[in-house]
Amino acid sequence: MSRLAERRVAPEPPPPPVRREQSRARYPDETGVIVRDGIHVAWERYGDGSPTILLMPTWSIIHSRHWKGQIPYLARHFRVVTFDGRGNGRSDRPTTVAAYNGAEFAADAVAVLDATKTDRAIVAGLSMGAGYALETAVAYPERVSGLVFVGPSVGLSDPIPGRHAVAFDETPPAWHGWYLYSAAAWRRDWAAFAEFFFGQVFNEPHSTKQIEDAVEWALDTDPETIITAEDAAYLPALEPAIGTGSISPEPAALGYAGRVRCPSLVIHGDADAITDVSGGRRLAAAIGARLVILRGSGHNPLGREPVKVNLALRAFVDQIGRDLQ
Amino acid sequence: MSSGRARLPDETGRLAAPDGVGIAFEVFGTGDPTIVFLPSAPIIHSRQWKGQVPYLSRHHRVVTYDGRGNGVSDRPTEPDAFSDDSYVADLATVIDGTATDRAVLVGLCTDGVWRAIRYAVANPDRVLGIVAFAVGVPRLTPSHPHYVASGATFDDELPEYEGWSKLNRHYWQQDYPDFARFFFEEITSEPHSTKAIEDAVEWAVEGSVESMIAEAQVEFPFDRDAVEAICRSVRCPMLLVHGTEDTCQPIARARRLAEITGAPLVEVEGADHMIPGRHPVLANLLIRDFVRSLTEVAVP
Numbered sequence: 321m322s323r324l325a326e327r328r329v330a331p332e333p334p335p336p337p338v339r340r341e342q343s344r345a346r347y348p349d350e351t352g353v354i355v356r357d358g359i360h361v362a363w364e365r366y367g368d369g370s371p372t373i374l375l376m377p378t379w380s381i382i383h384s385r386h387w388k389g390q391i392p393y394l395a396r397h398f399r400v401v402t403f404d405g406r407g408n409g410r411s412d413r414p415t416t417v418a419a420y421n422g423a424e425f426a427a428d429a430v431a432v433l434d435a436t437k438t439d440r441a442i443v444a445g446l447s448m449g450a451g452y453a454l455e456t457a458v459a460y461p462e463r464v465s466g467l468v469f470v471g472p473s474v475g476l477s478d479p480i481p482g483r484h485a486v487a488f489d490e491t492p493p494a495w496h497g498w499y500l501y502s503a504a505a506w507r508r509d510w511a512a513f514a515e516f517f518f519g520q521v522f523n524e525p526h527s528t529k530q531i532e533d534a535v536e537w538a539l540d541t542d543p544e545t546i547i548t549a550e551d552a553a554y555l556p557a558l559e560p561a562i563g564t565g566s567i568s569p570e571p572a573a574l575g576y577a578g579r580v581r582c583p584s585l586v587i588h589g590d591a592d593a594i595t596d597v598s599g600g601r602r603l604a605a606a607i608g609a610r611l612v613i614l615r616g617s618g619h620n621p622l623g624r625e626p627v628k629v630n631l632a633l634r635a636f637v638d639q640i641g642r643d644l645q
Numbered sequence: 646m647s648s649g650r651a652r653l654p655d656e657t658g659r660l661a662a663p664d665g666v667g668i669a670f671e672v673f674g675t676g677d678p679t680i681v682f683l684p685s686a687p688i689i690h691s692r693q694w695k696g697q698v699p700y701l702s703r704h705h706r707v708v709t710y711d712g713r714g715n716g717v718s719d720r721p722t723e724p725d726a727f728s729d730d731s732y733v734a735d736l737a738t739v740i741d742g743t744a745t746d747r748a749v750l751v752g753l754c755t756d757g758v759w760r761a762i763r764y765a766v767a768n769p770d771r772v773l774g775i776v777a778f779a780v781g782v783p784r785l786t787p788s789h790p791h792y793v794a795s796g797a798t799f800d801d802e803l804p805e806y807e808g809w810s811k812l813n814r815h816y817w818q819q820d821y822p823d824f825a826r827f828f829f830e831e832i833t834s835e836p837h838s839t840k841a842i843e844d845a846v847e848w849a850v851e852g853s854v855e856s857m858i859a860e861a862q863v864e865f866p867f868d869r870d871a872v873e874a875i876c877r878s879v880r881c882p883m884l885l886v887h888g889t890e891d892t893c894q895p896i897a898r899a900r901r902l903a904e905i906t907g908a909p910l911v912e913v914e915g916a917d918h919m920i921p922g923r924h925p926v927l928a929n930l931l932i933r934d935f936v937r938s939l940t941e942v943a944v945p
Binding site: 529 | 840
């Protein structure tokens with residue numbers, strides 16, 4: 321029997337379906353990968369303008385496409401650099417908790433700035449990305465010329481009622497609502513959690529596309545990766561400055577805020593159902609940041625109010641440019 | 646109704662149609678040539694073009710008007726007021742009353758497309774071209790079966806009103822907002838259409854149920870041969886745009902009109918009926934490029 325006939329009898333199984341990325345309004349001009357401690361982190365650069373804006377990763381449940389509403393516009397005026405946070409997108413998915421410490425995201429950011437030959441950048445972050453941006457600015461102040469925090473989740477917000485319905489490692493009494501924020505629920509049905517969670521993130525009417533996108537990005541990673549990252553040190557309390565004695569009991573972010581020296585902007589929706597707007601107000605007050613409150617907006621105005629966010633971002637960047645002149 | 650517009654009109658006014666019905670119009674911008682948007686009345690009003698007006702009025706003079714039975718135009722309730730001729734007369738009233746010598750006409754579905762065609766045939770020197778979305782030329786090919794079925798029971802009192810049987814005069818009087826929701830959800834079936842649906846329902850509810858019922862009594866006055874003859878006598882360029890999933894107007898109508906007129910047809914893959922509202926960027930670029938192609942020809 322010929323090989324061909326054999327193949328006809330027992331054809332190879334079809335390759336697994338490949339989920340194709342959506343088309344993009346703007347494709348990167350340059351892409352690359354940095355490697356730290358053997359972990360690959362993928363970055364992209366768009367445009368050649370000035371200054372450079374570094375769009376940080378957020379919680380690794382999603383990846384750098386969460387800036388899709390900003391990149392095409394900002395790249396027409398500035399130089400834009402993004403990277404996929406470790407744990408999602410085209411970056412590696414490390415299996416150790418410490419690999420997801422906030423300090424590692426900040427070190428990745430600086431490695432990406434090095435790889436893209438960027439001396440200094442305005443650094444922007446959404447939600448947990450705000451914490452990563454803060455960490456970057458405090459640990460590497462010479463690399464950060466401005467900070468933008470969107471819906472910052474840095475431990476300064478009033479609690480959202482019902483948000484912590486169950487301890488993360490406990491089996492929840494039911495499989496709905498905030499009970500889904502648990503390792504057991506994630507392992508049981510990751511997509512169900514993502515659909516619930518992003519429904520809370522995008523709680524404005526007419527958000528079906530934003531929710532669909534975010535769920536898709538969540539499915540680009542897996543629950544074990546995000547469970548591993550859950551125990552990492554996000555914004556650890558800073559070492560006390562020399563001579564000031566013991567570590568302060570105040571939230572870590574306030575300790576960081578006191579060390580920020582660059583101009584900064586906080587954008588926060590006053591209907592945010594993930595991180596209450598009070599946190600954005602407190603962060604802005606602590607840093608002396610300009611504060612933009614978006615009426616009726618939820619946790620991710622990047623996706624839901626891109627025009628308002630982009631105009632605020634551009635005005636902020638232009639103002640920094642004028643102040644430097 | 647006028648809350649939060651991206652672009653406010655530069656001029657508004659009110660004109661009397663030949664039968665005395667008041668027609669409200671708005672004018673935006675100044676560039677040549679003028680683009681006149683026909684309303685899909687009486688079910689919705691001129692805000693249906695909210696995705697087009699701000700962009701196109703940056704380049705062109707744009708005229709919109711509310712059709713009789715909705716918006717701030719009058720709301721007659723007798724069937725005679727909704728004859729095919731009265732729609733065409735409203736367009737003529739607006740074109741004349743805004744001192745528009747010649748214009749590009751843009752319409753959606755029967756109220757927009759068929760009346761633009763009829764006006765263009767009667768006034769060939771006044772129409773530079775027609776952009777026809779969801780090519781609603783009646784009788785050109787058979788209607789969707791759900792319209793045939795609901796049309797047959799429109800005047801009947803039914804034990805219950807489910808699905809397309811909500812297209813019924815008694816149900817309209819009972820729960821018109823629910824009909825509007827059903828209808829626009831059906832004909833805007835693409836994902837992520839909640840805003841387009843919400844807008845259309847709002848405009849529908851602002852209209853007059855009595856006008857809708859009056860309009861539904863009117864028998865379409867042409868048979869298929871007469872419709873084809875009218876279409877064949879169009880002399881201006883046309884652009885046809887139709888969604889492959891159009892639940893209101895069968896795409897066969899667009900293909901047939903393209904066949905008998907030679908007009909180019911853009912088939913929008915996966916799109917349903919409300920292309921200008923649901924795919925505004927696509928619609929705007931198609932209109933812009935079509936208008937440009939006309940003026941490029943006109944300049945020696």
